[in-house]
Each structure stands twice: as structure tokens, then as C-alpha cells.
Amino acid sequence: MLYSWNIIPMAVFYTLPVIQLVYTYQVILNNTGNEEICYYNFMCANPLGQLTVFNNVFSNTGYILLGILYLIIVWWKATHGNRSQGYGIKKYFGLHYALGIALIMEGILSGSYHVCPNGSNYQFDTSYMYIMVCLMTLKLFQNRHPDQLASAHVTYICLAVFATIVVFVLVFGTQVLDWIILLFVHIGISFILTLLYYNEGHWPCSNGHIQNGHEKLMRGKKFLIAVVNLLNLSVAIAATVVQPKDFATYLLSVLIINAGLYVGFYIVMKVVLRERWTVYPIVYAIVAVCLWVPALFFFTRRLTEWKHDELSGIQLANTACVCVPCICINEKQLSV
Known part of the structure; x- marks a missing residue:
């Protein structure tokens, strides 16, 4: 607990x-x-x-x-x-x-x-x-x-x-140097976590631990590790080039992408290993996807453009919103 x-x-x-x-x-x-x-x-x-x-x-x-x-x-x-x-x-x-x-x-x-x-x-x-x-x-x-x-x-x-x-x-x-450092940190964390995952929480060859298991499962693990590290490398390089301003959302996106990869791997391995599927998980998965798609659409919409106020040190915004019951689109909301 x-x-x-x-x-x-x-x-x-x-x-x-x-x-x-x-x-x-x-x-x-x-x-x-x-x-x-x-x-x-x-x-x-x-x-x-x-x-x-x-x-x-x-x-x-x-x-x-x-x-x-x-x-x-x-x-x-x-x-x-x-x-x-x-x-x-x-x-x-x-x-x-x-x-x-x-x-x-x-x-x-x-x-x-x-x-x-x-x-x-x-x-x-x-x-x-x-x-x-x-x-x-x-x-x-x-x-x-x-x-x-x-x-x-x-x-x-x-x-x-x-x-x-x-x-x-x-x-x-x-700055550019900070993003380069973040790139190496990102890739390093990705490599270490996938290495620990492959060796079931152990460092390679530590305490005599020998990796074994179902042949299809081990091949699946290797494929997952390759995909995860390549994708994280691509995302890290793209972030270094683009340098997104909203770093909090960028980091959240990285975590969601990696979680989505593992969910996909989980589902694929259940199919490959011919594990039994029950009705409730299938229904829940369909409902979840139907909710995730519109949720991600609205979450990723750029309705706010941050502007930094040099005098107060506070980031202000030009805000556009779509809301119920009123609809306000491309409406600037900076007070004077």
C-alpha cells in the first residue's frame, strides 16, 4: 500500500x-x-x-x-x-x-x-x-x-x-543548449527503462539473473524496445528543433505516447499468445477510445496564445474559446 x-x-x-x-x-x-x-x-x-x-x-x-x-x-x-x-x-x-x-x-x-x-x-x-x-x-x-x-x-x-x-x-x-541536454536526458531515461523492462527489473547479468520466457514474448519485448527507443529519439530530436513553448504539455504528450505504445503492445501480445478475451474489457476499450479521441482533440486545440509581460513577469494570453452555452471564437481577451 x-x-x-x-x-x-x-x-x-x-x-x-x-x-x-x-x-x-x-x-x-x-x-x-x-x-x-x-x-x-x-x-x-x-x-x-x-x-x-x-x-x-x-x-x-x-x-x-x-x-x-x-x-x-x-x-x-x-x-x-x-x-x-x-x-x-x-x-x-x-x-x-x-x-x-x-x-x-x-x-x-x-x-x-x-x-x-x-x-x-x-x-x-x-x-x-x-x-x-x-x-x-x-x-x-x-x-x-x-x-x-x-x-x-x-x-x-x-x-x-x-x-x-x-x-x-x-x-x-x-536555449538551444538546454534542449540538447534534454534530448540526451530523454534518450537516456528511455534506454534505461526499456533495459530494465526487458530484464524484468534487473540490471543485465546482475545477481546471476538470466532472461528467459516464452519465445514469442521475448521477440515481442525486443520489438517493443526498438520501437520505443526509436520513437523517443524521434520525438526528442523534433522537440530540440521545434523547441515547443508549452513544455508542460510536451512532457505530458511524451508520457502519453509511451503509455499508448505499451497499451498497444499489451493488446498485440494477447493476440499473439492467444489469450482469452472477455466481453467487458472489449466494451470498456471501445468506450475508452470513443472518449479519448474527442478528449484529445479538445485538449490539444490551441485556444490560448501566451504572451510574456516584461513589467509584471506574468504570462498573459490572447484567448479564443469554444464554450457552452456561449460560443466565442478568435476573441481577444486582454484587458487594458
Whole structure:
């Protein structure tokens, strides 16, 4: 249960300063009327009390409610749905609990970001997305390797490194040399992780460990490693050339791409090894894809163009939005 217990204090200590910061932003905006602190599209804003855009904050309650529901389902499965298993490896629900908590925290932090959205606190909206993508990948790995699981401490330290890199880039910016360094870091991490995956968490030839297994599975692992490293190399080189301004979303995209590759490999190997398919996973997969496609479409739409204000040091925005019930397209929303 280290995954679930470690994520709780991490969430508390990360979230409290965030809430304090955005609350201060909102108070300053209300008292001074300085609308340059936060960017809003006021044609789509529905204020309530002190909140300028209550609708954007309230819309994130879906994450929280779904996370609570997920935790209830996991608790029920752990306490009532596992009684018949009196043999084999005991099921581990720690990753499931951690995923539920991360989903709740994503709702809280995304809502906090929308209290006063600007370029300086955008990472609040993506931090727990990193965690959820990594935890989902680990859980999928555990489905096929129930006796193996990465250390919770190592996993969270790696996630802390990701968050540190994002903040460093946000504060200090990036030059060509920085992107070259990031390229080597990206490729190095990709190579090390795939090497550990191939050797089932062991360094090659450590402690006399010998890699063995199903012939088709081993060929599949080699193919996956080759594809993952080539794709990450291509993405890293492209990022070095293009140098995307939104580094937080770029890093999230890298994690999602790698998670998608492993999901694809997981499905292909089930077909190759002729494993039995049941109805529910097929239905869930179809529903998930139908939801992922429009979600990624709206998430990747460039509705905001960040502009850096030299005097305040805050990134402002020209905002275009498509919202319900109003539709505002190509509408500049910079206050004077």
C-alpha cells in the first residue's frame, strides 16, 4: 500500500500552497481590479461570490466525483470481491487506490488553476496528469507481472524529477543548449527503462539473473524496445528543433505516447499468445477510445496564445474559446 499512502501526504503538501496562491490571486484581482493577473474569457464567465469564473472551477468536480466512485469500487473489490482467491499471488490494490486519489487531486488542482489561470501556474493543471499516466502504465505492467512492481519511492522520485524539470523550464526558459541536454536526458531515461523492462527489473547479468520466457514474448519485448527507443529519439530530436513553448504539455504528450505504445503492445501480445478475451474489457476499450479521441482533440486545440509581460513577469494570453452555452471564437481577451 506504499503507493496509496505515499501519495496522500504528497498531495496535501503540494495542494495547500497551490490553493493559498490562487486564493491570493483572486483576492488581489477583486480588490484592485487588475485583470492582467489572470486571463479569462468574460463572454463565457459565470461568476459566483468571489470566484470570477465559477463555471470553469465547478466543471472539475467531475474528476473528484469519479475519483471517489473509483475508490469505492476498489475498496469493494478488495474487501468483498476477492474472497474466492485463496491461492496464488495475492492481488495488490495499492496502485488502484493511488489512481483514485490522483484523479481526485487532478480535479482539485485543475479547479485551483482555473481560479486564476495564467502561464505561471499552468503546471498545476498537468502535475497529476503525469502521475496518472505513469501509474496506469505501471498497473498495466502489473497485470502481466503480478509478482513484480516498481518501488513506490523510486516511482515518485522520478515523477518529482519530471515536475522539477517543468518548473525549471518555466522559470528560466530554454536555449538551444538546454534542449540538447534534454534530448540526451530523454534518450537516456528511455534506454534505461526499456533495459530494465526487458530484464524484468534487473540490471543485465546482475545477481546471476538470466532472461528467459516464452519465445514469442521475448521477440515481442525486443520489438517493443526498438520501437520505443526509436520513437523517443524521434520525438526528442523534433522537440530540440521545434523547441515547443508549452513544455508542460510536451512532457505530458511524451508520457502519453509511451503509455499508448505499451497499451498497444499489451493488446498485440494477447493476440499473439492467444489469450482469452472477455466481453467487458472489449466494451470498456471501445468506450475508452470513443472518449479519448474527442478528449484529445479538445485538449490539444490551441485556444490560448501566451504572451510574456516584461513589467509584471506574468504570462498573459490572447484567448479564443469554444464554450457552452456561449460560443466565442478568435476573441481577444486582454484587458487594458
